[in-house]
Amino acid sequence: MxxxxxxxxxxxxxxxxxxxxxxxxxxxxxxxxxxxxxxxxxxYDIRGWGAKRKVPNFDDLLFLGASMSRYPLEGYREKCTTSVTLGTRFASKPIELKIPITVAGMSFGALSGPAKEALGRGASAAGTSTTTGDGGMTPEERENSNILVYQLLPSRYGMNPDDLRRADAIEVVVGQGAKPGGGGMLLGQKISERVAGMRDLPEGIDQRSACRHPDWTGPDDLAIKIQELREITNWEKPIYIKIGAARTYYDTALAVKAGADVVVLDGMQGGTAATQDVFIEHVGIPTLPALRQAVEALQELDMHRKVQLIVSGGIRSGADVAKALAMGADAVSVGVAALIALGDNSPQFESDYNELGSSAGFYDDWHEGLDPSGISTQDEELAARFDPVLGGRRLANYLNVLTLETQTLARANGKSHVHNLEPEDLVALTIEASAMAGVPLAGTDWIPGKNNF
Amino acid sequence: MDINYDLAVGTTRELNQKLNAAATKDADVSFRVLNPKGAHTLAVGMTSNISVDIQGHVGYYCGGMNQNAHIKVLGNAGPAVAENMMSGRVTVSGSVSHYAGASAHGGLLVVQGDSSSRCGISLKGANIVVQGSVGHMSAFMAQSGSMVVCGDAGDALGDSLYEAKLYVRGNVASLGTDCVEKTLLDEHKREIDGLLERAGVTGADASEFRRFGSARKLYNFDVDNADAY
Incomplete structure (x- = not known):
């Protein structure tokens, strides 16, 4: 709403x-x-951002910490490592990240060129990856991203084998948490000459890209599609499959069957540049239960930690990161939070937001291309307000804070690597979150739905 | 230099590696691939102008993302032959399954038999010549490039079409949303003649074709067009 x-x-x-x-x-x-x-x-109302409705989330979980039965690590003395390797299943060149937090796919088109550059700068400074989007890879983005994940989307805008080979990993996008089953959307205001050129489209038209891939249907086809991508890139690149949280248990299992090195799971709180409000708010399930289902699927296939799991959709703080890792994710991804870190919805532009009938903290009309912060726009004057070097610095700061917070919580639970966090460290504050996350209600050993109860 | 590669003994991985290795050394190479037996992902990601003749039927994605190479399939091809081709040429002597030439950005795809559904889906600048007929939903959301069909077209031709040009000589079962017939001008006849000549198709007269393109009514959302979706 x-x-x-x-x-x-x-x-x-x-x-x-x-x-x-x-x-x-x-x-x-x-x-x-x-x-x-x-x-x-x-x-219908079209807008950006993710679901705004209240859903059970990581705030409904708590860490137990350490006491008599578990001992903690010294906060400033003992090491708590954060590195992650992605793509160990088939790729000959897996990706090494310094931190378990990546930057999610956002298109040049939805975002300005300098905003994409800033995402690359920030991610690179923090030792992690960033991701292209539904509009191809820009040279600025490649240049400023040490580790760049190249998305293969249904639209195939700008898709080409040179960029595939230039990428560090390939992400086959099947779905997105904000709109599982929906295709991309970029309205005419943002289809500038450069955006149109990269997408082979007439300038200024409303671009509604396909919701299904043009050359495969279903996981059996996808397995062959992935084989093709591996052949083209000499079996070097990790191949991710990104799914929107829907029938997550089965979708994860099928992604593994189709040959994914990494599964990217995006919950319903995950952002979008432009989608119908009714779609954002009423399709898909929250990140919390989806994550549990994905981990269960991986464990049952004996693929947990062998096929890595990246989870996104409403990751805001180190607490969210740590809880996602404790539930079994290998890494998380941030999209909306990364844009806020760059300067989106900054109170600095309050009067501009007011002129657009909104306010700092509420602005979600990213599809209109009028973003006062100069981030989700193709208007050169607005885009010039945004400094990619400063934006990159801000994003790196934010990612570093998330990492420090994650380490703080991991040490409090006695873990020397953030991946040693486990469901046993967690309890739930509500019955709903307990059932969805599969961890006991605080102070009880009760998980609704478990042990026939 | 002519090289034979027998897939009855070798593997797709090794074949593709050999093709790419040959390509980086010497462009003037001809490969003959024996016993493909419907294998998938043959001759994908080629980068230089080598010739690859595949003697038999192929599976999915043959010639996928091709750059510069001339690939010829002497048989039928499975789904998405020449998908996302950038340049060069892929010729299939038999018929092809669905998604032929999907999202191809450049180059020429020639199908000497028929094509199943969704031929030229999301086409982005390549040219496709089909000597036989194409199935339903062909050129769905095709953005640019041209498709010449010497036979018939199935239902919903050119649905949600952008700026791609479609030429059909036979019957069109039905047109998709926002696709309309347009006048065949001399410039279009010249384009058809040129493509037929490059494809090696004889006996078809450009003036026998009809031209189809986008009505451009769905380019910007208008609530009064909601029934069209």
Whole structure:
């Protein structure tokens, strides 16, 4: 549901009036506003960002820490390593990351060239990878990213074997958490001459890319497609399969069967540059239960840690990272949080956000290309507001904080590597989170659905 | 230099490695591949202008992402032959399965038999000549490039088409959303003649073809077109 900030909320007269009025739980203001908007425009609401509804998430889990029965590691003395190797199954050149946090795929087109450059700079400074998107690989991006993952998407915009060989890993995108089953969308405002050229499209048209790949259907085909990609790249590159969280247990198992080196799992809180609001909010499952299902599938196939698992969708803090790793992920990915770190939704641009009918902290109309922070735009004047060097520095800072926080929690649980975190270190605060994450409700040994109870 | 490679004894991996190794050393190389027996991913990711003649049927993705090489299949081809081809040429003497030439950016794909459905899906600049007929949903979301069909086209030809040009000599079962017939001008006849000549097709007169292209009504969303989706 769209949340438009009412700037005049604080006016005391209205507060007094509203204290006597009763708002409908079925028809709260944002629901009424959406009905009015639909009636006025005749078209569904399109927006960026991920699901805004409240869903059980990592905040509903806690670490137990150490005490009499477990001993911790010294916070500033004893080592807690964070390195991750991805692609050990088939690739002759696996990827080595310094930290278990990667930057998710976001397209040049959705983002400005300098914003893509900043993602590369920040990820590289922090020792991790960044990812292309539905629009091909730009030279700036390749140049500024030490480790670059190249996405193979249904649209195949800009897809070519030279970039495949230039990439450090290849990510076959089957789905996205914000819209499992939906294709890409980039509206005319952002199809500049350069974006159109890279995608072989006329300038200024609304680009709605396909939701299925043009040359394979189903996991049996995909296995052969992956064989082709490996042949073209001499079996060097790790091949990831990215899925949106839906029927995660089966989808993960099928990704393994299709020959993935790495499974990337994106929960419903994962971001998008432009999708129908109804799709974002009502399709797919949250990251928390999806992660548990993916780990179960890998364990049952004896592939846990052999096929690496990257999870994304609402990763914001080191606590989220540590909890995802404890549940069995090998690494996480950040998208929306990375954009915020670059400067998206900064209060610095509050008056500009107000002019667009939004406010810092709420702005999600990334598809319109009018982003005051200069990040999700193709407008040269707006893009010039953004400094890719500074943005890269900010992203590196943010990634470093996530890493420090993750290490803090790992040491508190007595772990000398962040991958030694385990479900046994976790408890749930709510029955829902307990059932979804498969860890006991705090203070009990109860996991709903387990042991016939 | 002519080299024979027998897949009854060797492997796809070794063949592709040999093809690429030969390509980096000497462009003037002709490979003859024996006993393909429907193998997948043959001659994918070629980079230089070597010739590869495959003597028999091939499976998925033959000639995938081809750059410069001339690949000839003496038999039928499975799904997505010449997918994402960048340049060069892939010729199939028999018929091809679905997705032929999917998202191909350049080069020429010649099918001397028929093509199954979705021929030229997401086409991005390559040219396709089919001497027989093409199945349903051919040129779906095709963006640029040209497709010449000497026989018939199945249902929903050119659905959600962008700027690709479609030429069909026989019957078209039905047109897809936003695809319309357009006038065949001299420039189009010249293009057809040129492509037929390059494909080695004789006995077809350019003026017998009809031209189809995008009505461009779905380029920018209009709620009044919602029924079209």
């Amino acid at each position: 769209p949340t438009k900030k009412n700037n005049d909320d604080r006016s005391s007269g209205r507060d007094e009036l509203r204290s006597r009025l009763r708002e409908s739980a079925t028809y709260p203001r944002e629901v009424i506003a959406e009905i009015q908007r639909a009636a006025e425009t005749g078209i």
